[in-house]
Amino acid sequence: MDVTEDAVRDICTDAVLERGERYLAEGRIRDIHRVDTTVTAVVSGSRQYDVRVDLAIDGFAPWCDCPYDGPGACKHVVAVLLRCVDDQPPDEGNRLDAALAGAHADELCAFLRDELATDADLRDRFLARIGESTRQSVDEFRTSIDRRFEETNPEYHVVFEPIDFTQWFDLANEYREQGRYASAATVYRALAESLDDNMERVDGAYDHFSSAFSRALDGYVGCVATAERDADAITDAVAFLDKRATSGTPFLAEHFEKAAVELRKKADEPSYK
Template identity: 85%
Template sequence: MDVTEDAVRDICTDAVFERGERYREEGRIHGIHRIDTTVTAVVSGSRQYDVRVDLATNGFAPWCDCPYDGPGACKHVVAVLLQCVDDRPPDEGDRLDTALNSADADELRTFLRDELATDADLRARFLARVGEPTRLSADELRASIDRRFEETNPEYHVVFEPIDFTQWFDLASEYREQERDASAATVYRALLESLDDNMERVDGVYDHFSRAFSRALDGYVDCVAAAERDADAVADAIGFLNERVTSGTPFLSDTSRRPRSSFERSWASSPTNSCVAL
């Protein structure tokens, strides 16, 4: 899509737009690069924040690791997009392609294997991309998400700032693109359990965690409905949703109830699944 000031205004509030404009004018954008339509940059605020936008996507698919939890994009994203309006960074895609084409296949394989060996998140996404089903259980995935809650504020039990769950949503998306819906459902289920059970320690920014929970819940229901499964698997999914409604965090119980009800109705009305006890 066209990168214009009006397009940027459409994805943020007026106040955020003004702050982003000021950040750009103050020269707070560092290390801005573009590969094809993806722009990455570092923006200085109270600390250095990583920003990513896609200039070809409607709404620019903004991502930033800052704690902003208001409506629309944050000021760091706005600053980067406004920089692209005035002076879009050169596309380094050809340079990257040239380097890849000239690289020795064995050296490239060694480099990739070394990176995959030391980066668990990248390894999980790589295996998902090449069609490997997840070998991690929902409990194992959940443990890594729980650690993010614990690391956010290690001195206290309370979480005051948003947590970035992008790596798990990206992993689920990789599985969905490979039509491995059961694996994607496992990732979404881990997110649901961790978010639901850790909400008691959240103080503020409730909308952020509620949106993440809703996104994971919608993904879970969609993937369970799409995956090949037997009656026992369906009963397990419905039992899990029932448990979230009855024993999960009250703040999120209404969110759980809506898709659970529609999921149950759709399966109850299916002749091939009428035997499933709801």
């Protein structure tokens, strides 16, 4: 779990590294915590930005809610990682373990239920973690994703800054890890549809939105191919992709076409007959 400056340098540009060094020197890291290998922090910039990194993962799996859309990690992430080079925050994992071990089961259940009742995102991830399939449709997921586009710049139709789709990708990944591929495919499809329909609103951060779209479409194809073991089900998915290729955003059509070709190949395999 050693963090070196060279490892940090590998995930950002030289210019961003310099800005991260300056942010660290200026004391812009307002709050920082570590549980096991996960570090969370608040970094002060034009506003307060939330940062998360995993010190045990190659490349640190950086996440920040800032609008940076350049190559590599942003200056807020870099500042936090540079802080961890020489001064990692104390691990609070043992404290959490002790608190959990000492808590009464009824108290834990009551606390968890209260949190789940008011946090839909947490509720979805909890149900996915314990092995429940989603009861939400593609359209229901799309409603919440589309709302994120509308809330980003409510006074104008145009979206200038990146949108954080982490909660849906994390949810899809949770379903995928639990072997609930159909549920994961539902989330991925909602993301792909929403990004396709809203791409005309995007005026900036194109790489961010294109990357999110590709990730969602790849996830959808992968989950459909794994979840469905008959040619008819694959054919239905191909029909969706073909329709999107002709009715969606023109410059994304090729991606839908390639995805349809990939699924057609799956349908021709003996295991799908």
